[in-house]
Amino acid sequence: MKITYPHMGYSYIAFKMLINDLGYEPVVPPEPSKRTIDLGARYAPEFACIPYKVLLGTYLETIEMGAEMAISSGGVGPCRAGYYGVMHQKILNELGYDFKVFILEPPQSNYLDFIKKLKVLKPSVMSWRTFIQLIKKGYSKLEAIDEMEFLMYRFMPYEISKGDTARAFKIALDMLDQAQTEDEIEDARWECRKVMAKVPQDRSRDPLKIGIIGEIYVVLEPAVNFYIQKTLGEMGVYTDRSIWLTSYAQKNVVVEGKVGERDIHEMAHPYLNEMIGGHGINSIGEIVIYAKGGYDGVIQLAPFSCIPEIMAKGIVPRVSREEGIPVMTIFIDEQTAAAGVLTRLEAFLDLLQRRREQKTVKERLA
Amino acid sequence: MRKGYLGIDVGSVSTNLIVIDEQDEVLVSLYLRTQGQPIRAIQEGIKQLSGLVPDDVEICAAGTTGSARHLAGVMVGADIIKNEITAHAIATSRFVPGVQTILEIGGQDSKIIILRDGIVTDFAMNTVCAAGTGSFLDQQASRLVIPIEKFGEMALKSQHPVRIAGRCAVFAESDMIHKQQLGHSMEDIVAGLCEALVRNYLNNVGKGKEILPPVSFQGGVAANAGMKKAFEKSLQHEVIIPKHFAVMGAVGAAIIAREAVEQTNEKTRFKGFEVTDFSYQTRSFECKSCPNRCEVVQFFQNGEVIARWGSRCGKWDKVS
Known part of the structure; x- marks a missing residue:
């Protein structure tokens, strides 16, 4: 069977190997392009967020390449992502495609269901031990x-x-x-x-330091976030981002709240102590962590209409003021123009540079 | 010979050119309509400017800003190309001492800039909506057959501004028509529109920002006295309109260019007023190297490519 998956940064290399190891034929998804987004936006509900549209576009592109099934992740809590797999399936069926969207929910939401689903993916001739080893290798x-x-x-x-x-x-x-x-x-x-x-x-350089936070998909996929980290890097800025697929998997999927995640939540507590879905609470906690870590500024990336990030954005001004760190939010959807993002980035860097210069002067005087 | 510094701000609606002296005093100021043809506007502006600049002034640096800043920069040979936000902040802190908030409304975008102790601490630009910007006011003025220059004056005469839904330009227009059909006076409708636009601006662009005085209001829309009054009513304190409110971006670009050249002590890259004699052309093609199909824009000066932009991967950015 030909299996595909969402394109998320550079992870496609590992998933390609894993699917191949399991005895299926991987269909490597193309990097999201204007065509992907156009395809997705054409068939998606207008108010769905950009990750939804890109994924739908990717499925349509991989169907052209012969894919028969996609494996993706689900979600729990107050974020629409939990319904997206079901919705993708429905739309693709209505378009007349015989294509399966296979959703793996986070294990802690329902262990039995998780194991049942793994059983479907595991070839029957393969032992559980080999299966687990292959996943570990991936x-x-x-x-x-x-x-x-x-x-x-x-x-x-x-x-x-x-x-x-x-x-x-x-x-x-x-x-x-x-x-x-x-x-x-x-x-x-x-x-x-x-x-x-x-x-x-x-x-000997002393570059500006910026933390990148926000919703996982737009943070992880450079093709969707205007290659923000690369762009900043080329402008001579040191960036750190809060979400990585591996640390993400460690902290969120396997043992929620027990490894590193908990301190992020604890950091957010003075400002927000309620799960608001998606990465909302993380965004708040991470601003605090970057402020304490001596970063010059933070950029929040969010899909346009993403409720968790909108809620976080409402709290950002207070966090920014009290922690003394400038935060800029960039909302992304298929309408976002690169020119506008660049103008804002340039202005934000100017702001941070002048702020730092003023700080140095003040410290010298004191 | 006196030293002069050129600043050019090419926006969606207007192209502004100014020349300042070493004390940042504005020597010459020009305000032209871009009319969707920035190249022509820049050439026309430079041409007019060359006649206005006093003979004893030599241009020692040039800076560009605005949405066509890169285009203007390669055309005239700018020493610096700066974003509008920084340009406005620099110019305003020079002319409005201690300014803490800048409200800027231009042709198609509006921004708010928050400064503390002379440096920018926060800013925002309109993202999803252009209701309340100059273009919309322009359009409404012409629909009501009021010269745009009279718009503000008319608003000031109003005693009881009507409430107009200002969230969306299209709905604002239908609401205005509705109010007209009810028989409200033109003054009250125009004043109501100003208030609606201010409300929309403060709720969208100004959301979550701490607006502290002194507040400076600039950009083309600041010429509208009705908007100033509406801002003052809503913010409950005085709003300052700097003398060069319509060309502040250009002034900022000139100041930054002056500072840059003074710092490096290098000769300016400004090509001189002759740029009006060159022929400029823009041609584009679709790059087929990947599915992004970027539209790459090539900029020619006298038939020679001097700049390219528009490719996502940066492959075409370098001109060899």
């Missing part, structure tokens, strides 16, 4: 990909010749793509670190 590849992307944004503001880091990252991704066994992945990870570390850097 996860370690995912982790390696995350690490390299993380390093790219770390190094970019220091690179001496523009584009070096991005090129090194591309090489690293190819190496990880080639690695198939557990050992090969481990070896490739070491090699990739070396490739990344070879980028000539000027460590």
Whole structure:
């Protein structure tokens, strides 16, 4: 069977291997483009958010490529994402496609259902042990990909010749793509670190530091967020983002609230101590964490009409004032124009730069 | 020879050119309509400007801002290309001492800038709605057959402004027609429209911002006395309209250009007033390298490509 999945940053490399390992034929989703969004927006309800439209567009594109099923994640709590799988299925059926949208809900919402669904995915001849090992292997590849992307944004503001880091990252991704066994992945990870570390850097620079927060999909998919981290990196800004697929999986999917997630919630408590769905409460907590970590500013990315992020945005002015950190919110949908985003980014960087200069002057006087 | 600094702000509706001296005093100020043709507007502006600049003034730096800032920048040879928000903030803090809030309403966008201790601490621009900007006022004035210059004056005469739904430009118009059909006076409707637009601005662009005095109101719409009065009524304190309110963006661009050149001590990249003699052309093509199908715009000066923009991946940005 030909199986596809949503495109989320660079994770497609790991999912491709996993699906292949399980004995299916993976259909690698193309990077979301104008065509993907056009297709999605044409058939999606007008008021659905951009992740919904991009996913629908991706399914339609992969159907053209022969995909018969998509595996995606569900969601719980007050965010519409929980219904999206069902809605996608309905729309695709109405369009006359024989295509299955297979949704994995977070395990803690219903363990029995989760195991039942895994059973469907596990080929009957395969032992549970092998199955779990293959998933673990996929996860370690995912982790390696995350690490390299993380390093790219770390190094970019220091690179001496523009584009070096991005090129090194591309090489690293190819190496990880080639690695198939557990050992090969481990070896490739070491090699990739070396490739990344070879980028000539000027460590005497003191770049502006910006934290990127918000809704998971628009934070993770560069093609949807105007390559915000790369763009900022090229402008010489050091960025850190709050959500990564692997740490995300660790904190949210497996043991909700028990690993790192809890302190994010605790940090948010002076301002918000209620789950408002999606990544709303995280967004608040993460602003506090970035402020305490000495960052110059925070950018909140949110799909237009995303209720959790809108609620968070309502609390942001107070958090920003009391923690002393500027926050800019960018709402994204198919109508958002790149020119407007760039203008805002430029102005925000000017704001942060002047603010920092003033701070230094004040400190010198004191 | 005196030193002069050129600032150009090319917006959706107007193209403003100004020349300031070393003390940031405005020597020449020009306000033109862009009319959807920025290249022509810039050339026309430069041409008019060359006749107005005193003979003993030499342009030592040039800066551009506004939505066509990149285009203007490559055309005239700018030393700096700055976003509108920074340009407005810089100019206003120079001319309105201690300013803490800037309300700016232009042709198609409106913004709010919050400053504390002379630096920008927060800002916002309209994202989803252009109700209440200059274009809409323009359109309503012409529908009511009132010259736009008289619009504000008329609003001031009103005793009882009517309440108009200002959330959406289209619905505002139908609501205005409805009020007209009920027989309300033109003055009250016009004043009501100003109040509705102010309400819309404060609820959208100004949402969650701490608006503290001194408040400066600028951009083309600040010429409308009715809008000033409506802002004052709503904010409950005085609203200052700086002398060069309509060209503040251009003034800011000139100041930033002056500072940049003074800092680096380099010779300006300004090509001189001759740019009016060059022929400029824009041609675009669709890049077929990936499904994004970006429309890449090529900018020609005398038949030679001097700039390209529009590709998402940056492949075409460099001109070789």
